[in-house]
Amino acid sequence: QVQLVESGGGLVQAGASLRLSCAASGRTFSTYAMGWFRQAPGKERDVVAAINWSGTGTYYADSVKGRFTVSRDNAKSAVYLQMNSLEPEDTAVYYCAMFFSGTYYPLDAVDYWGQGTLVTVSS
Numbered sequence: 758q759v760q761l762v763e764s765g766g767g768l769v770q771a772g773a774s775l776r777l778s779c780a781a782s783g784r785t786f787s788t789y790a791m792g793w794f795r796q797a798p799g800k801e802r803d804v805v806a807a808i809n810w811s812g813t814g815t816y817y818a819d820s821v822k823g824r825f826t827v828s829r830d831n832a833k834s835a836v837y838l839q840m841n842s843l844e845p846e847d848t849a850v851y852y853c854a855m856f857f858s859g860t861y862y863p864l865d866a867v868d869y870w871g872q873g874t875l876v877t878v879s880s
Contacts, residue, residue, distance in 0.1 A: 759783040759869045761853045766874030769843055773878075777838040779853030779871055786834035787811075790856040792867070793827060793838045795849035795876075802852065806838060810859030820846070843878045850875050 765777040777793065792807035806827035807816040815827055826839040836853060853871035 759855065761855060761869055761871035763851065763853045763871045763874040766851060766876045768877045768879065771844055771878055771880050773843050774839070774841045775843065775876060777840065777851055777853075777874060777876075779836045781834045781836070781853075781855065784855070787831035788859060789868075790859055790861040791827075791829060791836040792816075792854040792856065792861055792864075793836075794852045794854055794867075795847075796852070796873075797849040800849075804864045805851070807856070807861035807864065808836065809861060814860075816861055816864070840876070843876075845878045845880045848876060848878050 760782045762780045788810055790809045793805045794802050795805050796802040805818050805821055806825055808827045808829050812829050824842045829836045850873040852873045854867040855869040857866045857868045
């Protein structure tokens, strides 16, 4: 049984930083690509960032490039999302995701989801 547990969400002011963490269990973590998605109220869930199995390849949505950084620690079975210069538009529930394979393409090939953590950015 694969479990993905996110942590690190909260309420911050615009311009602040947050670091989200996702702890994985139940599968050989280092074999799979991981990603972060978000869903704002009334909107679809969209990919924010993704990282391949080894950490050597990453993807970012245009809206977060230069502000967010995805990383992973295979020894700890964890993936992280460092979010800097947060904007009110970043307010959403953020979901950790495990892909079907070691690559994150196609970006909708998610096998497992976490339960989500809420990030609220006030202006």
